[in-house]
Amino acid sequence: MTGAGLGLSTPRVGGTDRVTGAQRFAADIAIEDVLHIALVHLDCGHAAIEEIHTSAATGIEGVVRVFTAEDFPNPVPRFGPRFADRPVIATGETKYHGEPLAAVVAVSKEAAADAAAAVRVEYKELPGVYSIDDALDPDSPLVMDPGLRTGDDPLADSNVRQRWDWGWGDVDSTEAELVIDEIYTFPMVTHFSIEPHTFAAAPEGGGVTVWSSIQHPYFLQGTLASLLDLPISKVRVHAPDPGGGFGGKGFPKYEPLVAMIALELGRPVRLVLTLEETFQAVRRTNARLQLRTGFARDGRLVFIDAIEDFMMGAYADIAPRVISKSSYFAAGPYKVESVRAVVRGLMSHTTPSTAFRGFGAPQMTWAIESQMDAAARALTIDPVEIRLLNLAGPGEEIVPGDRPADGDWRQALNIAAERVGWGEPLLPGHGRGISVGLKASATAGASYCILRILHDGSVSLIAGTSDMGQGARTILSQLVSENLGVPMERVTLVMGDTAVVPFDYSTSASRSTVFMGSAVVDACQKAIAELRGKTAVQHKVSVEDVVFTPGQISIDGAVYTLPEVLNDVFGAVPGEIIVTGSQRGEGDANHPLGGPASFYEVSCTASEVWVDFETGDFELVKHITVADVGKAINPQHVEMQDEGAAVMGLGHTLMEHLILDEHGRIVNLGALDYRIPTFKDMPATMESVLVENGDGPGPGGAKGSGEGGLLATSPAIAAALSQATGVVIKDLPLTPERVWEAMHGGDEGHEQ
């Protein structure tokens, strides 16, 4: 196999190991003499810990030790990507159902689990903040210790952790023919990576080595170095390819606990979360979005006046960024005269929410797009037409003064409409909906790589992206192959070890192809320059006379293959070309988000449904996603990702939501009770279409992709449902019960 040019669907690098079971995920890696950790938590959301009795647990054969807050420095160290508010282990109280308050270490998983069950905790359940209404109620308890807030925070005496006020123009003086005023809710949903989060640690070389299923190993390395007061070089993070991440494995969770236990015991330890514990560890930020949207008679969007509440959870994690970055784009991909958005990030006694594919944009899109459909109905304008009228064209601004539209989004919308058969007659019980979603990509960050051309002309690329299913190894190998002319099978990727692999900011925001991809191209160019320079010296010609084309060098008509060139320049003593590549986004300190987005990820979804009027259940007859990707380096990979995102979007649209009881307990813990899409939930027809205009900042004009397919899923399906049934639903998920109740005049209400 040779040739891996940009735009070719070469098979997945690493695919063979995945299909044969040879791929080693974090829990598959053998660690000699490893001890096993099981966590202890309480059966309620908010409680004061009074006494922890560990003697029964420590008496169980095989138990090494039980750790509680008392075994850690006082005060218990805290960490977090935005604020250092999360303790390594619960101290004094537990703030969410599942927060660990003790960790049992034993020689076997069985003994650890038995002992965890034998830890007896005296506790007092406390009133909890379990909903957005609770969080906004001044009589509710404060989730966060006001002492942890910095400076003179005027919000310290409330459960509002942070507030943002976005806007432009003057909403109050903007005239509108039609004002749609509605409230939309988006539920808590969990990532449900099939690989449960897995952590291990061992003391090593005066520092610590950690294994984690993490997406951002360098962030973890920095967190641990800071918590443990170690130089970064003494913290080694092994980050084997995650078995799904979707944002849930981005930032540190229980790694600090595991690392501190390993150092205290002087032995390797491992913690593999149960699936139930992963539900309690990560989720999407739920939201209530109240939008007053003004339209002119012709359908022009003239103002958005919004109050947007997002429930972050017990610790902030990265949720403030999720909220600010998504809500800043208050009108999504549309041009609008004036905006006023009051946005609040609320603390609650629930699982801390974190990044989740789409990073807040699915929540925003649900409200913005549902309003567009409401306006289309009220003004009797076609839903495609009202969107075409308002979408920003290439170069037009969506936030004044900020990065303008960088794609032909109307083209994408038109393709989606055409593919779904927009305007064609519908069968009874059928309906169609269409929607557009926008997500802003990374505003700053850096990616570095090392490229080695070995003396036989094969290539080793050392790059810190996490290949969590998006196919980073494939894309980066293709870039090397394309630029250097080295066959794919002679390129090897080295990833996932911070001791060896240079810094990469994160694997998130669909940034890897653009950032790390550009770093790889940079490295290739430097390698070519070095090859030409060395060849020129060897042949005693000027560099300009040495012509590189992929795979070969020619001098005055004589052609040399790469291995010949390397043999030539190094002679009898083998050597190699070693170069680094980098791509940095410096951001802009004066920008509200720390910098403009490096590109926009825009996706259009069009869906046709058939509704069973008897039951409220409905089937997806056709589901189309169109992604504006600039350039698909590997079209099959991009389509796989986009389809996968669409399927994930079906989850929060049709069935998924974490349900809390009055004690703040998640009552639907587990695969069957929670339910994610299965084979049987697939649309009868599903298509992914790519728009490639080469207008992105990445290699070949690529933009990032892979999140887009879920941005606009919910409003498209809800609109299709509305067309079929005549009812409008403003709360997700669109369960058969909810649909049936809406169709039969029930009070659909607003669940929180």
Place this chain on the structure above:
Amino acid sequence: MSPTESAITLTVNGSRRTVRVSPSTTLLEMVRTRLELTGSKECCAEGECGACTMILDGEPVNSCLVLAVETDGSEVTTIEGIGGAGMTPLQESFLTAGAIQCGFCIPGMVVAATALLERIPRPTESEVREGLSGNLCRCGGYSRISAAVMAVAGGNAAT
């Protein structure tokens, strides 16, 4: 060795193995830790996700729900036992169809699909979807996985 452990003998991927297991050890745990075959994955640990699928005496099972002691005298095939030296046409088909994203569910999918094709050599697409509906894929690769299976069903394998 704990006094409650007992020795069982079974055939795993064609090799006879004798293993000492405790009464509560699952087939999955035994295969992953005692036999060090880590291709079978653990996710839900309660028979709801299919990541641990193995073939036990000809039938696909959630190995997290089977006690190791029950498999004494049985024949077990894990993902490592599918294909022998090379890959099966089904495995090749997963690769070409683009059915693999993160890959964590894939060993279970391959084993379940292998068992499905043994039971129904020429399945319809809906039989494939039904037959694999106990295997969850959060990357959402269902369409391509079912296409990969259909491509080799009934000896459709491109040769």
